[in-house]
Amino acid sequence: MTTPPLIRPIGILGGTFDPIHHGHLRLALEALEQCDLRQVRFIPNGTPPHRGTPFSTPQQRLEMVRLALQGNPSFTLDEREIFRAGPCYSVHTLESLREELGAQQPICLLLGSDAFLQLHTWHQWTRLFELAHIVVMQRPGLPLGNAMLQADEVLRLEYFARLAPAPLKLHEQAAGAIVALDMPLLEISATDIRCRAATGRHLRYLVPDSVAWYIHTHHLYPTC
Numbered sequence: 001m002t003t004p005p006l007i008r009p010i011g012i013l014g015g016t017f018d019p020i021h022h023g024h025l026r027l028a029l030e031a032l033e034q035c036d037l038r039q040v041r042f043i044p045n046g047t048p049p050h051r052g053t054p055f056s057t058p059q060q061r062l063e064m065v066r067l068a069l070q071g072n073p074s075f076t077l078d079e080r081e082i083f084r085a086g087p088c089y090s091v092h093t094l095e096s097l098r099e100e101l102g103a104q105q106p107i108c109l110l111l112g113s114d115a116f117l118q119l120h121t122w123h124q125w126t127r128l129f130e131l132a133h134i135v136v137m138q139r140p141g142l143p144l145g146n147a148m149l150q151a152d153e154v155l156r157l158e159y160f161a162r163l164a165p166a167p168l169k170l171h172e173q174a175a176g177a178i179v180a181l182d183m184p185l186l187e188i189s190a191t192d193i194r195c196r197a198a199t200g201r202h203l204r205y206l207v208p209d210s211v212a213w214y215i216h217t218h219h220l221y222p223t224c
């Protein structure tokens with residue numbers, strides 16, 4: 001009996017990207033390499049259910065992501081959420097991706113640990129595991145191992161039940177596992193970048209030059 005060929009997973013990185021920065025891009029690259037992903041799709045949020053209205057328009061956020069991804073064929077922009085009216089829930093985005101990509105394709109939802117620690121508050125959060133794997137990256141100031149000990153009990157139980165021993169396990173099934181990856185800690189946040197822009201400070205080496213140029217030219221983030 002022959003075993004079916006393994007299918008390389010597709011990574012999904014959702015975010016407000018207000019603006020996209022090197023923390024997001026490095027996260028995607030680490031996941032791509034460590035999990036042997038086929039591609040990473042960047043999906044800018046429309047109306048994020050967990051936070052206030054973004055500072056820049058959907059069109060501007062989309063354009064900054066487009067500029068940031070230029071030159072890397074493994075990174076693609078997915079516009080399915082950004083113009084959707086009403087709140088965008090990840091579970092609905094993953095349902096539409098699953099429909100498009102088929103039942104066999106492994107899908108990995110990429111999250112920083114700050115986002116992962118709030119997962120149990122997301123709409124239909126346990127259904128996410130029927131649709132995708134979850135790949136969690138450590139974020140500055142929040143080492144995941146320690147953080148899980150303090151995490152909400154339902155999330156902690158799910159985490160330890162689903163934790164996969166190695167990233168390559170993600171090729172063996174389409175959804176349902178959790179993998180925790182180390183990444184170099186880049187203490188960069190969109191909030192900090194907006195404040196730097198508001199006070200006229202350089203954004204170089206925090207965001208791609210093309211994104212810094214776009215923010216400057218369009219006078220984004222006059223206040224923070």
Ligand code: ATP
Nearest residue numbers: 014015016017023027111112115186188189190191
């Ligand atoms: P803000 O400062 O406005 O809250 P942000 O920089 O956290 O924004 P988001 O667009 O909300 O950016 O983040 C999208 C995803 O990227 C989340 O899963 C978040 O955890 C992750 N992320 C953001 N910044 C970093 C970083 N510096 N290193 C690793 N992951 C990050």
